[in-house]
Amino acid sequence: MFFGFLGMTYEFKWSVLWTQPYLTWLIDGLLTTLRLASISWCIAIFLGIIFGAMRTVPFRPVRTIATFYVEFFRNVPLLVWLFFWYFGAPEAFPEVIRQWFIRHGIEFWSAVAAISVYHGARFAEVIRAGIQAIPRTQLEAGLSSGLSVVATYRLIIIPIALRLIVPPATNESLNLLKNTSLAMTIGVAELTFAARQVETYSAKAVEALTSAALIYLVFCLSISSVMNWIEAKFAIPGLIARGARAEH
């Protein structure tokens, strides 16, 4: 099949995608993307819950620390953070530790650090909005029944907030998945990197990019439909589950 315009032609050859070694590259790339996304997601959620909750506690120094973390990390592009963690941050360590980093897959772990810290700040905003959507009287009721602040959060505020934040948190998780593609810039062999590699070796840019785009699309669409189902199943009865939107 040919495709041409103003004298330049492009010949499609979709079979590149299932010839070796290209197929192996793409599958390995997908596996790396999934590993990178799942490890970063766990850390980001953990950071998000800690700092999101900290932004709502009635004690100013704690709030200030959390606000500083969130505003500092989410207002700088992820790409800059990737370069910073990969090229810049290791410089701050002594030579011995740096060599150890280099021997233990520094690209991958720099990417994990950058993505989880950046998305942790964004998850914190989602979680803060979810917590603040809960009426303050819930907290007061918990405290007046004799629960400590920590127990009130653990038993009352967080279980409700978790359900309110399902839609914006899903959105944010999909952003995280899509943002793992930036790790290619520091040489992590994830899906976009693999697609670029297939393109370089086979000169079939459209096929390679389309295969990667479709894989991302399938993952995004299936995750969002599963999450819609979960949202409906765990919705708080009598309440339209609508957490406030994450800011950016």
Next chain:
Amino acid sequence: MNFDWGAIVANAKFLLVQGLLGFGIYGGGTLRLAIPAILLGFVIGIILGLARMASRPWVHYPAVVYIEFIRGVPLVIVIFYFWFLVPVLIGRPVPEYWVALTAFVVFEGAYIGEIIRAGIQSVPKGQVDAATASGLNYTQTMIHVILPQAVRNMIPSLVTQFIVLFKDTSLASIIGMMDLTKAAQTVSEREIKPFEMYLFIAVVYWCFTYSMSRFAQWLENRMSPDRPRY
């Protein structure tokens, strides 16, 4: 490790004038990319948002497919698509700036389209009925009744989207456009000062996005429907 302030001072002019503003032999520039991209993206977004709400299936479904496809793939992939496709379509090499601008307009259009749709759907349905009852047709209803109210509702989201776009322009450096990130990369490769360079541009990006997000917050408080207007 000693923090080298001298390297920052010596290269600040190149980073800010060439990288951020785009004045210099390399073209490009973060702001010179971000501002036209948001304006053109807004035009595409209005068209897509209205098309998605249309009742005719041949208008509605293409818009749905476009929006869902773009929102399901990473921006890097969209940039690479245009990086390879535009030269083939035009038949000659295209400067990175124009490739990046096209990719950003196409990508942001989908997101702005969703903001526009949400904004229009936030206008009470009674307004449409009232406009129809006063004898306005679809176009007149949109221009005189719905859009003025919808735009007010979506201004905070649009400012937020502009912040996202501003941060995303750093991705144009991947195809070699000389923006703030690419400028820092160039300098840090020459001077071998990655820590200082990336921290410096992180602060520059931060100043812009943080002030824009304060502005968005101020707008949101000011434009909130709960607040009485006199």
